[in-house]
Amino acid sequence: MDLDLMRELSVPTDSKIVLLVLDGLGGLPNDDGRTELEAANTPNFDRLAAGSDLGLNRPVAAGVSPGSGPGHLALFGYNPLKYEVGRGVLSALGVGVELGENDLAARINFATKDESGKISDRRAGRIPTEEAAKLVDLLNEKLHLDGAEVSVVHEKEHRAVAVFRAEGLSDALSDSDPQRTGLEPLRVKPTNGDGAAEKSAGLANAFVTKADEILADEHPANTVLLRGFGMHPALPRFEETYKLNAAAIATYPMYKGLARLAGMEVLREGGPDFAGELETLTRSWGSHDFFFVHVKATDAAGEDGDPKRKAAVVEEVDALLPDLLDLCPDALAVTGDHATPAKMKSHSWHGVPFLVHSPYTLPTADAFGERACAGGSLGVFPGEEIMGLLMGHALKLNRYGA
């Protein structure tokens, strides 16, 4: 999306926008020839589609399967090839760390180093989560750096996140992870010549040295590898770009974090499922004019290769859709951040079903599904255009030119 154009044309109005994201919504035909969405019994989505513009949203590029970060950046209007969010940042967001603008995040692997100093296991035998959590506590208790605060947050098994806090840090850093066993860990090096990168590399290397001392007698996790250094990306904020007072409703930390990066206010969720999210939406309806609502369970079912469960999640959302529609959003989009076809058990590059509903649509089908969307009036389009469409349908954009 041309964010300068949005900045130029957008005007604050009373109209309200909802972007409902069913994570990993897109699918492929399963044994019965129907995708998860096509197989789901969705009378409410189908009725909505019959009054909507339909299309397929392509998050990143032809053939490219997006991670959750790029998928959501595209949904928020950011070109996911231009605006990158470092993996360290995504991991930090994923465990609920609120990253400040000076914070440097990196992914940690607990690993095993042999007597010669070479890495013999990059994942320390995937040590159990409880064991790793104790090591994280140990590091947080004993590991202190000169010139920066550092904290470690556990993710799962051998994975954790380190966050460095100080003025003048940089993420222009190479990894310490050698990527193969039988090699010594690498020194973290600045990848450009500026002082901030030099300082940050020093902190990262000091972190590894001290962690090695603290973990010396542990087995198998007697060292740490650092990779994916990242800082808070300078994303143009929703308020400034779209003049929107935006709110996010999500149950997983990473999606809350991504929304926060864009400048959205993260609302306390009402419950663990869509019903709870809908309560939050209803309660907050008066206080914001844009709502990003994130449903995670579709993706999880797709990743598990369970088309029935994925369809069931869609049906649960469908059953509550009338409550959402009762709020009378001026523009409502329903889509996913990427496809997660159950038959692939993974994210994929396929177009994601998309609908936008408003009084100003050209309906082409009376069902919400991949093939109905393929014939829609929006065609196949870049996911980053969704925000422009929503702004148009909510009548929040001035005319371009006379």
Added chain:
Amino acid sequence: MDLDLMRELSVPTDSKIVLLVLDGLGGLPNDDGRTELEAANTPNFDRLAAGSDLGLNRPVAAGVSPGSGPGHLALFGYNPLKYEVGRGVLSALGVGVELGENDLAARINFATKDESGKISDRRAGRIPTEEAAKLVDLLNEKLHLDGAEVSVVHEKEHRAVAVFRAEGLSDALSDSDPQRTGLEPLRVKPTNGDGAAEKSAGLANAFVTKADEILADEHPANTVLLRGFGMHPALPRFEETYKLNAAAIATYPMYKGLARLAGMEVLREGGPDFAGELETLTRSWGSHDFFFVHVKATDAAGEDGDPKRKAAVVEEVDALLPDLLDLCPDALAVTGDHATPAKMKSHSWHGVPFLVHSPYTLPTADAFGERACAGGSLGVFPGEEIMGLLMGHALKLNRYGA
């Protein structure tokens, strides 16, 4: 459109192209569930569609409603976000001023200034057209500047256009319009450091000072506000880009002006309606190889929220289409510069029905309408690609690469 590519590949041939633009052609379903174009009885367009490539043309960007300027620039192959035509230029074109390359145009509002020198009404009570016309005559008679010719052309009510003629002018100027009442008018300032902008600002401020003297005893229009300074944009010309000897047939000044900006020759229209335009086309058929034919009445009916009248205009054009086809254009495109759905009474961002007819098409429907085009072989595509399609269908482009 990649104009460099067009320049590289285009070759002059005997084949002839017609670009028939029904202004604001695109629509949305009305009460009967059909768009204006779908509801219109168009046997000839439908037969043409059955031998054409179909698609939806998107003039500017997702969700963005184009003005007539950007909409036509796109139709002529110019990226409307790259090539901007200042509002002053469009206004000048709209009242039939032929802008030379040295001319600086600005929009004028007649306004009311109170005794303290503050603007109390930015539109002088929207004074009647006849009254304003007299003030325009007064200014043209009495207002003279050192170092430049200046002329004022009346638009409508409180609106007029000033055109400054001199060597070395620039449109890098701020407005004098303070945009709110209760404020003094602003001095026009150069927005860059070059001498041309400085000189132009001086002329603009002298214009306001002298106008204030001339209008001192008038009421309510005792001052003028200037805004939207613009100069003839440096558009690559049709002849050079496409090797086309291009002609324009239009009844409204702005469209003639836009065509002239692209280097087209504006033909004297044969009459006020499509029948008259068709006469001109027929008479000039031998002398040019590209014809832009503009029909305004579709847009006007859409703006008035009158779907029946809009459909009737389409039917009038349809009835005469056989005469156009009798000329045997090698490639014929029919589309609009943007949508003007009657139910919105305004320009909109929606895709515009498009067809291109030649011996080399892949027909997908036997009707010309929004939904037929949504399923077409061209999909949804940027309006600026239309010239490339026409050049291809007229066999005027060399192969790219061996």
